[in-house]
Amino acid sequence: MNILIVGNGAREYAIGRKLREENIVNKIFFAPGNAATSNLGENLDIEKHEDLAEFVKRYDVDLTIVGPEAPLSDGIVDVFEKYNLAIFGPSKAAARLEGSKAFMKDFLKKQGIKTARYLNSNNLEEISKFIDSLGQIVVVKADGLCAGKGVIIAQNHDEAKEAAKEMLSGTSFGEAGKTVVIEEFLDGFELSLFAICDGENFVTLPVAQDHKRLLDDDKGPNTGGMGAYAPSPLASKELIKKVEKDVVEPTLKGMKKDGNPFCGVLFVGLMVVDNEPYVLEFNVRFGDPECEVIMPLIDGNLSQMLYNAATKKLENINLKDKFAVGVVISSKNYPYKSSEPALIKVKEVPADTHICYGGVSQKNGEIYATGGRVLVCVGVGDSIKEARDKAYELCKNIEFDGMHYRKDIAYQALR
Template structure:
């Protein structure tokens, strides 16, 4: 099977790693890929999705897997399907669940799916009036795609109103902020749950927990994610069942009723409040860094999962996972997330290779120049550890962190801290 992965980050590198070890995969392509993906397959550069679909047709690509949300929101799946190509991902219409927070919140409300009390508006006066009714803190979200950064948790009503004004004016997030969602703050703990869907049937993946804040103890600015682990002990069979009955089933039924069946990855951002699941947001793709820990846990060949989901055949798949834990620690550049950093050569100690059976690196913001790999992005790479316990996986991941070097590297030292109290 010839497979192409669309995207260039650590998420796509991790999907590529899973496909590289897949016995069904004969050739692997990345569009556009990053500086390290040529170690796994061939990088492809095309000017637009039409040209990329033509390339897939010409090369006889059997399956295309879409990583980033932007490509889905822009309609890559529709373009490929119009040419008779098999592609794993959400249609442009279904991708509105992530592409518009206003659409998503109204969808949740329409189908009785639990979510925070909110208002969606393009009118600052209406937003400000609603802000006056809420207790602190207050959550303000830009409507469109903001690479995971379009959420402000305001500690005062004045700050919330200022966030609304900045978003609606285009000052904060450009066109993505011309509509806003203001909602109550929920006090609980967050979980990430991923569901692979084919429009009707679905497979639930192990729940994960992401660490969004830049620094230890969850302080500092929000980022795209500084680390994650799975499976998390913060969810049990009872809570899984609540999510399945109250969230997953009504979401898929609602999308069918809307005439836009959901196919691809449904990423459910949950807040658990007094053991009750409340939806914070939907995304329509694997999370990053959650994907980097889910792929090593997947025992079923990745190509089978993606292909059967893309061809409405998940009912005939028995999905299996390794009885292990995985932890990923993001290594970021010096000035992340405030600005760009100077390129820096990545050096990996030779001793790192001794532990590769249980650890690996997923590369993200990197470039390759004359055989040397450089850190050139914000989130540069992820050190992934796998073990029989959370503690073992964590120790392996951090051991690898100590063996990877580039100027100005920064990373959190407390990934999975909430789960350690459950670890035996």
């Protein structure tokens, strides 16, 4: 198989790395990829969806895998399907489950799927009244895509109203914040469940747990994710079955009924309160950094699984009886502002560990840290503790100026 991966982050690197291990994969192309993906395949300087579709036809690419949310919300799948090209991801209409938080919340309500009490609005007076009806802590979300940063957990009503005001004015998130979603705060623990879907059927992958806050003990600002582990012992078999039955199944049925069947990865962001799962959000692609810890746990050909899903012939999947922990190493000023490029030095890559590169560039054959989340150190083991210890052993072998990482990834599972 020849495969095209759309995207340029550590998630796309992780997918490419997994595919590189498979005997049935011939060529891998990345559009655009990053400085490190060029070691796994060929990077393409092609941006337009139509031009990518033309490349796929010309070079006999069997499957296209879309990593980030933006091209999905922009309709890349619709363009490829127009030419009968196999592509793994949802249509533009189905991608609204992530592209619009207001659409997602209304869909959940329509399908009877549990979620936090909420209000979608662009009217500040209406928003203020609803905030006053909630508890002290309030969740304020920008409706549109914000690269994982459009959620503010306000500690009091005044803070929530100010956050909503800044979003509506366009100060915080531009057009993405012109409608806001106000939610009651749910107090429980978070989980990330991924379902591979072909429009009607689905299979679930190991349940992961992300760490959004910048600093240890879940302090500091929200980020795109500072680390993850899978599978999570917090997700019992009973809980997983409940999510499959009460969330994934009605979502697929509802989307099909509305004329927008969902094909691709359905990422279900959950808050579990008293063993009851509530949907916080949907994403319509592999999460990052969850993808980096899920890929090493897949036993068999990822390429065949995703091709089967893209062609509406989904089959079951085998998983390894292992655990994986990923620790994100970010640049000095993340998530506040960009940082100066810094040379990355890797002393050693210990057994059962590997690096997934994200925000990097290349100069004179050497890799430099240039992005916010630069790379992910992944460890695999027979237990979460073993996997975590290996991941941190790899972290100690990485050096670049200003590097930062949390020291407590997977603490929920080990305390």
